[in-house]
Amino acid sequence: MSPLETDKVKALLQSIEAAANATELADAVKALAEEAIPETAPELIRALNYNNPGAAVAAVDGLIEIGDRAVQPLLDLLDNYNYGARAWALRALSGIGDPRSLSLLLDTAENDFALSVRRAAAYGLGSIHWEKMPNDQVAAAQKQCLAVLLELCRDPEWIVRYAAIAAIESLINSTPSLFSDSRVSLEQTHQTDPEMAVKARAELALQRIEH
Numbered sequence: 001m002s003p004l005e006t007d008k009v010k011a012l013l014q015s016i017e018a019a020a021n022a023t024e025l026a027d028a029v030k031a032l033a034e035e036a037i038p039e040t041a042p043e044l045i046r047a048l049n050y051n052n053p054g055a056a057v058a059a060v061d062g063l064i065e066i067g068d069r070a071v072q073p074l075l076d077l078l079d080n081y082n083y084g085a086r087a088w089a090l091r092a093l094s095g096i097g098d099p100r101s102l103s104l105l106l107d108t109a110e111n112d113f114a115l116s117v118r119r120a121a122a123y124g125l126g127s128i129h130w131e132k133m134p135n136d137q138v139a140a141a142q143k144q145c146l147a148v149l150l151e152l153c154r155d156p157e158w159i160v161r162y163a164a165i166a167a168i169e170s171l172i173n174s175t176p177s178l179f180s181d182s183r184v185s186l187e188q189t190h191q192t193d194p195e196m197a198v199k200a201r202a203e204l205a206l207q208r209i210e211h
Helices: 003-018 022-035 038-047 053-076 083-096 099-111 115-125 135-152 158-174 176-192 196-210
Strands: none
Touching: 003 022, 003 038, 022 038, 022 053, 038 053, 053 083, 053 099, 083 099, 083 115, 099 115, 099 135, 115 135, 115 158, 135 158, 135 176, 158 176, 158 196, 176 196
């Protein structure tokens, strides 16, 4: 950071520490996030633990704006004991789409007990920037993603199933050859899912992919 940036960040961090209520805290985190300075990523990640949705949304936006340089801090500082913070962190990683988060997204989507975390991971599997991965690894990784997403189409929570369908659509848009492996599952979901929103999302995905 430049000396000017350092002074500004110090002042913004002091505002966070001095916040007297939830609104002031959210505003202070938003001000820090808007600077999108990579060195502030750990502070923005800490804001995901504040139990303050306004602060968390601002922090996620800031981390996404920082981009690739926020990925390793997010992976290193992920809170395994606070499912709310994990969900926010997964949203940030999903918004960035860096392949370094792929292993975490796959494991979380399959195994995390918290539906909000599984949902965030599902969306993330549909937003990976495959061009940043070595070419010889892409096909196998995409097939692994699709397998997990197809399994999530049977998740007990409808919002996870919905996210999985959206991610499948995104994945197929990037690699149309995967459609043949997912068409039957999407059609079954459209026909048999008990939730109207999920049925409609599956139908929309099929329409968009086929046209």
